[in-house]
Amino acid sequence: MNEKISTAALALFAGMAAIAQPAFADTELKVYISSQHQPQVWRQILDKYEAANPGTKVSIETGGNTSEAQAQYLNTIMSAKDSSLDVLILDVIRPAQFAAAGWTSPFAGKDMSVYLPAYAEANTVDGKVVALPAFADSMFLYYRKDLLEKHGIQPPKTWDELTAAVKKINGAENNPELQGLSFQGKAIEGAVCTFLLPYWSQGKSLVNNGKLTFDKDAAVKSLKLWKGFVDNGVAKKNIAEVATDDTRKEFQAGNAIFAVNWSYAWAQSQGKESAVAGKVGVARLPAIAGGEQATCLGGWEWGVSAYSTHQDEAKKLVEYLSSKDSSKFMAVNGSLLPTYPDLYKDADVLKAAPWFADALQVVETAKPRPVTPRYNEVSETVRTTVNAVLAGVMTPEDGAAQIEARLKRILR
């Protein structure tokens, strides 16, 4: 009897020791990465980090295929104060919200001047650095270089020029499958930028220092521009069903002359499955006649969860992930735009993605979407209204009035 107990006790201790041993030796960090941003390439950076830091193991968790789906997932995890995730990748519109909710740990004394100014700003909330940049992005005008050259057309600088170019090419090509312009009309995050592009182009801002600075005439003009593209046949009739990746697929299949999209569409348009490899040009987005060319700032950031039980190790990892070496590695191997200005002139980077040379100017002048902790509500209002106007359920005038009324309520 006694023997049995002591054997059992021994086995128990042995078991506990077996469990406890590696916990002293190893730190396990879990990193949440958006599945559309090439976790397999980030994995290579994490492998290098593990090799340089013996005793630290890093695993990746992915989930959700859109920014909204990922935000909903993280919202659930973080509001439960779950400590299972240590490092999170966040869309550029979210650090303000996460900081207000107290979900990310600040980086004290971090020098942000090495990054592109837009990202230093997006990651600083109330004077505190709440996240570090992962990669840069903005919206571009993709165009069919071959078709424009064939018809002797320069890349358009205004939306009117774009309309004229579409009319000319469509008239000559006579291909019913070929759309003029593909953009995002579905009620997704991309539709917020859809609304803002021509709105900003008129020199107006939506939110300034947390206060609404809504210009109704500019909003009506913006909604009218997009609805006009549907009515005059430049865009297809069901544009209200089109999400970001639909635009990417349509352009890649050779079914669109112009497309409004983020930089990720480039790598895939040059891939094996693309019908337009070598025929793609990238330019700044056109302006409203008499206005300036404006684009929407994108990009993603690395944050450390406030509930992580490995604060120091997680911050060290984030510093590594947002370092110049990592930024260059992701530019060369994943064609993600760098967050350090001088990398846009780096020979290795330009060899992998020659068009990055012209992208710096675009990213530097890109405008951020409104910075507010209640961004999700602002976004929801704008994107459902854009969707309703494009579907023809609401007039541009009523749409602008609805955006104004609801934003007033959210940002009071």
Place this chain on the structure above:
Amino acid sequence: MLDLSDRALAVLLLAPAAILLSLIIVYPVLRLLYTSFFSLSLTSGLPAEFVGLENYQLMIEDPVFWETTWNTVLITLITVPGALFVGLGLALLANLPFGMQWPVRLSLLIPWALPLSFAGLIFAWFFHSEYGVVNDVLARFGFPGVIWFNSPNLAFAAICLTIVWKTSSFMALIILAGLQTIPRSLYEAADVDGAGRIRQFFEITLPLLKPAIVVALIFRTITALQTFDIPFMMTGGGPGTSTATLAMYIHQNTVSFLDLGYGSALAVVMFALSMCVTAVYLRIIRTKE
């Protein structure tokens, strides 16, 4: 003494279930009611503040609340009777005395066994204006294609059709179980008395099916009031917010906007709505007895 120990035994036996139910149902419902009186938004960075009925006041002034509630009621009023009629028809078919019954019953089970979000996704593709099979069939018969999700009415119709397809098999299964408890001898006696098929249906089948139908209706109505998955997957509430339901609006306020106070108040309204419907049905059953 014996009575008391019987009683003690009963209490002892019921206690685990009662404790479990209080933990997973009573406590969350009370907590929800409590939260609905607070201004609690995780994005504000402010601590929870007691605001009394302010969330309910906001709700009354909120046009989206009324729109989504009306959509929910409309979906319930259309799809519950729709599923009942289709389900009854399917159950009667499956109960016909022919040799190979299992393929019919299996095909009845499949829509029921399919997760709601899968059904939503499948039908979103069916109704897609360019790649969808519905427009393809219309085109083969010479009709022009329709952009289903561009029009609030067409999108709503597509959603209702999908819900009826998805839920009528559940109705059919419960009614089929009810049908099988009706003794054949009743129909034989009716045959002898010279009652026709239609008369038999209304005099024997339908009255004896009533309990099964009421049970099916309770379950279906409650789930219809909570409709979320199918419109979420098919239209995401669009165009605009014209096909969003109350459950989707609650989800949006709590999960996307992190406005737990307002979301709780909305959920309390949905809970009250479900309780009212259940109370009405329970009364119907009780008066029957």
